[in-house]
Amino acid sequence: MARFSAILLALLSTQASLVWSAESSKASRQHVPGAYIFEFEDGKDTAGVLRTISHEGTTRMNLDYKLFKGVSVQLDDVENAEEKAFKIASSPSVKNMWPVEVYSIPEPKVHWVGTPDTSSAAGGLSKRSNETEGYAPHRMTQIDELHKKGFTGKGVKIAVIDSGIDYKHPDLGGCFGEGCLTTFGTDFVGDHYNGFNTPKPDEDPMDCQGHGTHVAGIIAAQKNAYGFLGGAPDATIGAYRVFGCDGQTGNDVLIAAFNQAFEDGADIITASIGGPSGWADEPWSRAVSAIVDQGVPCTVSAGNDGALGMFFGSTAAGGRGVAAIASFDNAVSPTLLSLSEFTVDGGKAQDFGYTAASPAAWDGVELPLWAPDLDTSVPDGGCEPYPADTPDLSEHIVLIRRGTCTYVQKAQNAANFGAKYIVIYNNKPGTVEYDASSVPGIEAAAMVTSEVGERWIKLLKDGSDVTLSVTGPETAETQLISPVNEVTGGALSYYTSWGPSWDLEEIKPSFGAPGGDILSTYPTAKGSYAVLSGTSMACPLVAAAYALVSQVRGTLDPREILHVLSADSKPQVFNDGAAFYQYLAPVPQQGGGLMQVSDAAYATTLLEPSSLSFGDTATFHNVLNFTLTNAGDEEVSYDISHVPALSMYTLEADSIYPARFPNEPIAGASARLSFSESKISVAAGESVFVEVMPRAPSGLNAKRLPVWSGWVAINGSDGSSLSVPYQGVTGNLYEHKVLAADSAWVTRADDDTLRPVPVNTTFTLPVPGSGGGEGTSLPAVVAYLALGSTTVRADIVPLTITKDTPRTTDFFGTKTIGQPDGFPLRYVGRNTNSGPWDGRLDSGNFAPPGTYKFVVRALRIRGDPRKEEDWDVAESGAFTVKYE
Structure with a gap:
């Protein structure tokens, strides 16, 4: 394959991995107390359940959309919320119920921000250096080539799900509404929304945080004194504000925003938001996938947790058909x-x-x-x-x-x-x-x-x-x-999150774009311009690329555009943050590679699917196939070959825990692929199926879950040079512990480091129902998962029994008083999960004073929840609660 011809696939010697610490890997899942999403059965009468909901609580979001019928509710009786929620969910008209979970606003690395009086309109730039001609992220991705041909996204509507947009910024059009650059959108939440309180929507999506304005500039900024331009400067933008000025946002708000953008006629929807998950069936992921299935492309950032190693997929980038976007470092450092x-x-x-x-x-x-x-x-x-x-x-x-x-x-x-x-x-x-x-x-x-x-x-x-x-x-x-970045320019950003996803169905990330050291717009009140780094910056450039490719190809079909952008991406060599190496970075880090937009726009050879995932040893696919279509006017001959990437171990040696970046490479280990056809001629307008038969590398330690990957390379006689990324895992994910016996403990909820408290620590809780607790140090149960789980339980087991101690026997035979409100957790990633406990149980009652322990159970990957042996168990130390 031409683009690989100069790359030597030498392997790096073993590198020591870093040791995990709770402080550096904390990524908790948080629920809004007493808040739930109810999805309704399509076509069922919901009048009765809506009356019950209005009686029991306040509507947070009315989710009455074509693709999602439902409502999110803040129940008034928080003490008995879970019990009431399950009663509501028992209605025949309710299809699904989920707790409202919150996601933090992305925190890209800030390199610099202008001062409040910095303004291109005022000529705030005094001097500029003699940098290389053109805007580097556009040169790196061939966007500049399409601009020169007059493709600028004109007529394409791109919805930005974010913190809003400072549409008054001179480089973002200066106005909102018909005839403006930002023509549509709304504010779902209001300035004072923090994720936990009830949203107060209005019609003005003005950004008071900054993130969304930076994202919008990457898509559509107009010419300015700083020399950058949006990837699709003639597209029209929709601003869907889902964050207040500070704080987090709920998955109910995100589901609403995506569906509203879809119904408002957005051609492309992009969101640089997410959180650790890696499960395609998580509710927000499912909602986004449903929109993709209706023909609207959705691009979502892959996440900024690359330091935590492999298997750290993000929501909703993990959704089926969703383009999950990795970040590459800018060639220059503006x-x-x-x-x-x-x-x-x-x-x-x-x-x-x-x-x-x-x-x-x-x-x-x-x-x-x-x-x-x-x-x-x-x-x-x-x-x-x-x-x-x-x-x-x-x-x-x-x-x-x-x-x-x-x-x-x-x-x-x-x-x-x-x-x-x-x-x-x-x-x-x-x-x-x-x-x-x-x-x-x-x-x-x-x-x-x-x-x-x-x-x-x-x-x-x-x-x-x-x-x-x-x-x-x-x-x-x-x-x-804009000095040249000679250390990491063009490389995968060290922070970009790694796949694979837990179900191993699709390769995530899909491909990537420059996201490190990106100059763009910023709210005028905060300095007008900023350089930020994150997958948040890569994702909107891909949304702009979708607009350009759609103009050239005359289609917005999300499958076709995903396939051509992935197939024409350029795989990059590995960089550990300090130096480049002479082998390709693994597919779970980069997907197809760095997008090449002009090549994709004019591609006449089409490949489907965009990736091949062979599963793990237990689910191994002995053969997968892809379709090769010659959409050109003449017959083309193709050579099909194999280019391996670096294989890496997921887990630390003699450990159930994944290694931190950079993972240990495996010298000399790469898969072998054979093909049903290695040379083939395809007539114009014709398609052929090509079978791919993998053989996993030999001599691997399956206990460490090695991931092997690479690309099927397709070189055409017409000069085309394409690839299909593949991956496989040696070892059985089901057999691996997701929770060690010592990986549950009690901490203080206000301790950000999540340190375990001494055994027999006493916590004084606010009086049940008092609404107090300000300044009180509540206990929190911590479950540190080695791998992801679809369900995590936390049963509270009494160690002192009185006549007031309510006890039941759970499915596992454990004598328990129930679970903390908010448990069980669903679709969690491998991360530290914790939450404060004020004594409230999932039954709505409060635990009586006494001494307890937590028994935490996590369902293994592909485990059967009806089988006790499919749950890993950990117990906390004893602790005592009393009420003030």
Whole structure:
């Protein structure tokens, strides 16, 4: 295959994996107490159940849509909510019931944000560097080629499900409604919605958070002084606001927004939102898949949990037919710098640029530089305590190299000797913002590029005096620079979440786009422009690509566009965040690869399906096939071959837990594929089936769930070069524990680190029904799952029995008083699941004072809930509850 011809498939030696910690992998599932979604049976009379619902609670969202009939309700009697919810669900007109779950607004990495007066209309950009011609993310994906041919998304309606859009931004049209760039949409929630309270919708989808405005600019920003342009600048945008100014959003709101966008006639729907799951049957995923089945493409970001390793799929990217989008790093690192001056030995003033950190009281500061280390390759600059003979640093600006320890630690070491001002010089391209405001005495902090910092260090090492004269970021002129990212440019972003999904049906992610270091619009009140990194930034560029491809091909069919974009994507070599290697990154990280939009738009060879998943050892497909269609005007001959990717172990050695990124590669291990046809000629307009027979790599340790993958390469005599990604797993997912016997414990609900409390800790809970508890440290049960589960139970077992202790025997024979309100959990990923417990049971009653333990059960993958042996069990230590 042509695009692989220069790639040597050498394998990396074994690398040590990082050890899991609860603090770094916390990704809890949270329910809204007393809130439930009820889906109705289509065509059934719902008048009775609606009367009951109106009597028992308040409607959160009226989900009366063509593809989803139902309602979400906040029940008034929260204490007895689950009992009442099950009674409502027993109505013949109710098809499904789910608790309302909340999803956090994505938190992309912020590299820099403009100041509130930054405005392209006001000419806020003073200088720009001589960067390579064109906007890098468009060059990387061939979007620029389609722009040159006049394809700009005109006539295509793209709905953005997000935090709203600052439609008054000059680069986003400046208005909302007919004749504007943002022509349709609505606000489902209101400014004060936080995910847990009742939404207060209105018709104005103005963004007060920022995320949605950045996403919208990636899709449709107009020409501006900063040199970037939306991927589909002539598309019309729909703003569907699902977040308040802060907080989270419920799955009921997300289901409503997708369905409303569908009914409003959106051609494409995109959402850079999600949470750990990896289950296609999760309710939000199912709702999005239903829209795709009706012919509307939906693109959803794959997630930003790549550091946690494989099998960390996200909702609703895991939905069947949904395009799950991975992130690649930008080829350049766009950086907006505030300009100031420096002198060397009192000579002529020279310009330099910096990115203000926090705090930023720089205006008027004029002081000489001092550095704790004059070695520009030191990996841990400023991390060690300064020596005792360090001078008073109150009359210096301390220059420190970035690396290893936290910014706060670097600042504290300098502040210990009186420093008020610190400048960190980067060890990577560009600069980033950081926060040192927690360090007493620090009045201003900043970052400069590696080139500037290294030049200053050399001058100091030569004995020169370097003095900075700083203008504050509020009044300084600005300069945009775009240094080439030589470390990770074009590589998979380290944070991009990995598949596979738990059902192993479809390959996730589907393919990817640039999402690292992306310059786009931001609310004018927050600075107008920002550079952010995340799959949130990759996903909208794919939505724009769908619009362009649809213009060229004359269709919005989600299957066809997904297939051509995947087949024409370019697989990339592996990068561990520090260096490139000479083998391809695994399919569970990149799907088809980096999208190549022009190739996809004009493709005349069509492949279906877009990927091949051979399952695990227990569900192994000995043969799968794909259809190759020649949609051109002449006969084409095709060569079919196999290009393997790097195989990796999912689990740590001798552990049930997945390894953190980068996973251990398996030297010399790759699958072998054979084909029913390796050379074939296909007449114009004809199709052929090609069977693919895999042989898994030999010698693998099945206990560690190795994942092997690669691409079926198809090279045509017409110059076409396509591929179909495949994957397989050696080992049986069902046989692997999802919950270890020691992986359930009790913590304090206000402890973000989820540390276990000592055995026999006593918790004082608010009086039942008092509505109190503010400031009270409630207990929380923690279940740390090694793998995903469709159902997690948490039974409360009394260890002290009184006449007031209600006990029942559950399905497993356990003497229990019930489960905490909110359990069982459904469709959970491999993550830490926890929730506060105020003593309320799923029956609506409260546990009497006493000593208890939690018995947590998680159903294994493909397990039968009727079989006790298919549940893994863990018990917490004893704890005592009493009421104040």
